[in-house]
Amino acid sequence: MNRVYDLAIIGGGAAGLMAAAWISEKYRDSESRPSVVLLEKMPRCGRKINITGKGRCNLTNTRMWDEFSPHVHPNSQFFKNAFYNFSSHDTMDFFKSIGLELSVERGQRVYPKSMRAMDVTDALVNHIRRCAVVETVTGFEVKEISRDDLFCIKSEQETILSKKVLLTTGGLSYPSTGSSGDGYAFAKALGHSIVHCRPSLTALIPSGYREKDGTLLPFGKSLQGLQLKNVSLSLEVNSNVVQEEFGDVDFTDGGIEGSLGFRLSRKAVEALDNGQKVALLLDLKPALSEDQITQRIKREASSGNNTVKYLLSKLLPRQLVTPFLMMNRQLLSMHNAEAARLLPALLKSLRFDIVSYVGFERCVVTNGGVSLKEVSQKTMESKLAPGLFFAGEVLDLDGDTGGYNLQIAFSTAVLAVSGIMSAAQ
Numbered sequence: 001m002n003r004v005y006d007l008a009i010i011g012g013g014a015a016g017l018m019a020a021a022w023i024s025e026k027y028r029d030s031e032s033r034p035s036v037v038l039l040e041k042m043p044r045c046g047r048k049i050n051i052t053g054k055g056r057c058n059l060t061n062t063r064m065w066d067e068f069s070p071h072v073h074p075n076s077q078f079f080k081n082a083f084y085n086f087s088s089h090d091t092m093d094f095f096k097s098i099g100l101e102l103s104v105e106r107g108q109r110v111y112p113k114s115m116r117a118m119d120v121t122d123a124l125v126n127h128i129r130r131c132a133v134v135e136t137v138t139g140f141e142v143k144e145i146s147r148d149d150l151f152c153i154k155s156e157q158e159t160i161l162s163k164k165v166l167l168t169t170g171g172l173s174y175p176s177t178g179s180s181g182d183g184y185a186f187a188k189a190l191g192h193s194i195v196h197c198r199p200s201l202t203a204l205i206p207s208g209y210r211e212k213d214g215t216l217l218p219f220g221k222s223l224q225g226l227q228l229k230n231v232s233l234s235l236e237v238n239s240n241v242v243q244e245e246f247g248d249v250d251f252t253d254g255g256i257e258g259s260l261g262f263r264l265s266r267k268a269v270e271a272l273d274n275g276q277k278v279a280l281l282l283d284l285k286p287a288l289s290e291d292q293i294t295q296r297i298k299r300e301a302s303s304g305n306n307t308v309k310y311l312l313s314k315l316l317p318r319q320l321v322t323p324f325l326m327m328n329r330q331l332l333s334m335h336n337a338e339a340a341r342l343l344p345a346l347l348k349s350l351r352f353d354i355v356s357y358v359g360f361e362r363c364v365v366t367n368g369g370v371s372l373k374e375v376s377q378k379t380m381e382s383k384l385a386p387g388l389f390f391a392g393e394v395l396d397l398d399g400d401t402g403g404y405n406l407q408i409a410f411s412t413a414v415l416a417v418s419g420i421m422s423a424a425q
């Protein structure tokens with residue numbers, strides 16, 4: 001006879017671990033503890049947390065709702081309840097209460113003081129272990145979930161029965177961490193619709209940058225490694241500018257990324273998938289008008305050297321001079337004065353035609369997932385399969401870079417736990 005749990009949490013990533021840690025906190029001193037199991041397919045929980053924030057884990061952002069919500073897509077209203085129930089400040093208080101010291105950095109981003117992402121995972125895992133409320137089973141890959149009176153959760157070897165299920169299997173990004181989209185199939189089998197999934201917060205690939213197999217072409221090689229600070233980047237779709245952002249851009253082996261590239265990638269990927277023409281326009285001198293750049297060029301040229309290469313070497317980071325000329329070859333066949341006249345406009349709007357993007361294997365988050373229309377925003381419970389709850393990236397909810405995605409995972413997990421526990425009473 002199989003044991004029947006009150007709750008099975010499927011997936012020990014950010015949302016699953018937070019749900020388990022929150023239940024542990026609520027019931028650690030209680031005599032009537034629910035029986036809860038956390039099932040994780042990898043040998044250890046939290047593999048994705050360990051690679052977040054370049055290994056430092058930007059676990060939340062201290063912005064209040066009005067400034068936080070524009071960073072949540074596609075429907076921040078759905079998330080409002082979860083955020084108010086467990087805000088970024090609650091996240092910080094909770095982590096501090098379980099022994100993790102925190103530090104607030106530029107952009108109101110919160111990191112562990114140690115700057116080690118692994119410490120975030122360890123804080124949650126150790127808290128769950130200490131409280132001994134939730135049983136954690138790793139190496140348990142759920143293959144199927146069906147529902148009769150109880151949920152029946154099957155791996156290749158075992159079957160577990162549970163009165164309720166919390167699905168926290170994450171999205172499709174970085175499948176090597178265990179998040180390979182399994183939850184969508186489970187949700188679908190239980191009656192849910194899945195909003196088409198696309199990579200988001202991902203590198204955008206300019207024309208002529210790399211081969212299909214990822215090998216860099218000369219243009220990509222010339223740009224790879226370049227980091228630009230305080231520039232402005234606009235996204236153009238079918239010749240209309242649809243988004244403009246200010247900040248930092250990184251050119252990597254993937255293409256154009258960094259905070260600006262990532263921020264524009266959500267709309268850019270959607271547009272490319274819809275067959276629209278996509279370009280990025282880079283303003284290398286956002287603080288200067290074209291007239292001011294013209295004055296600057298005149299000053300530089302007064303030294304006697306007014307070749308376009310010399311002027312660019314004075315105006316651009318060294319690594320950008322060659323690719324800039326590769327993108328604007330016409331300058332090399334012009335008279336110096338004529339080329340100099342064109343420079344201000346080109347520096348304010350360097351055009352990269354975007355032909356593709358880096359896929360799920362290396363994107364930060366999934367755009368799409370379990371349709372929010374079929375989930376209660378008050379409890380995270382399915383409107384179609386009572387007793388089934390969702391939290392984290394498996395939902396059609398994603399955030400920008402800056403700690404928004406982990407906060408989405410934490411807030412939805414805590415709200416789901418409240419929903420599960422109040423339904424049990």
Ligand SMILES: Cc1cc2nc3c(=O)[nH]c(=O)nc-3n(C[C@H](O)[C@H](O)[C@H](O)COP(=O)(O)OP(=O)(O)OC[C@H]3O[C@@H](n4cnc5c(N)ncnc54)[C@H](O)[C@@H]3O)c2cc1C
Nearest residue numbers: 011013014015041052053058142170178392393403405406
């Ligand atoms: C490189 C990178 C950097 C990032 N940096 C940040 C950052 O600094 N700040 C931020 O806010 N966000 C960041 N994110 C995004 C953030 O990590 C995710 O949005 C968040 O982890 C989602 O939490 P989750 O619990 O929903 O899913 P996940 O953390 O992906 O966890 C899902 C878990 O479910 C398990 N699982 C899946 N299928 C099964 C199955 N069939 N059976 C059992 N278990 C299963 C997986 O193994 C995994 O452990 C980053 C993402 C990446 C890829």
